[in-house]
């Protein structure tokens with residue numbers, strides 16, 4: 608199987624913790640790359656790509672907000688060669704504190720990738736989650752895997768395992 612590039616950010620919190628869980632589960636198949644250290648060339652080296660991020664307020668989610676670790680990659684998505692690549696996204700959020708913006712950032716990134724013609728796998732049905740609204744929902748599915756380490760961390764291992772199994776099947780194709 609082709610190697611997987613797992614680009615994640617920010618460092619030091621829930622996103623990094625989940626990225627390390629994936630690394631522990633998949634071992635040598637995965638390269639862990641903090642997105643703040645990544646260039647588009649790094650992304651272009653992989654056919655199978657996982658991107659993990661958190662939502663920390665809509666203000667941070669504009670391409671010109673330089674303090675966000677994803678801004679450099681977000682503003683360079685047009686330089687990715689999408690041919691033959693498969694993407695899977697996971698997004699950290701808090702469905703109790705932010706039910707109307709649950710994992711919005713995953714939606715912002717996912718929609719931008721789709722606009723550039725990316726193939727994204729690993730969608731999750733909205734019925735598995737309690738929330739009011741989210742930019743990450745398209746046709747009754749989250750565009751990737753929502754995780755809430757703030758209020759339901761006990762659900763993370765099972766959610767992650769099921770999602771990884773689905774994603775790995777698609778990566779193998």
Ligand SMILES: Cc1cc2nc3c(=O)[nH]c(=O)nc-3n(C[C@H](O)[C@H](O)[C@H](O)COP(=O)(O)O)c2cc1C
Pocket residue numbers: 616617619620621622623661662663664665699700701702705708709710711756757
């Ligand atoms: C200032 C702030 C704003 C947040 N806004 C949202 C939000 O709009 N939607 C959401 O689902 N979670 C929101 N969260 C929750 C975070 O996404 C959640 O705590 C996540 O686990 C943080 O992961 P990180 O520490 O790796 O960045 C917010 C958290 C903070 C501190």
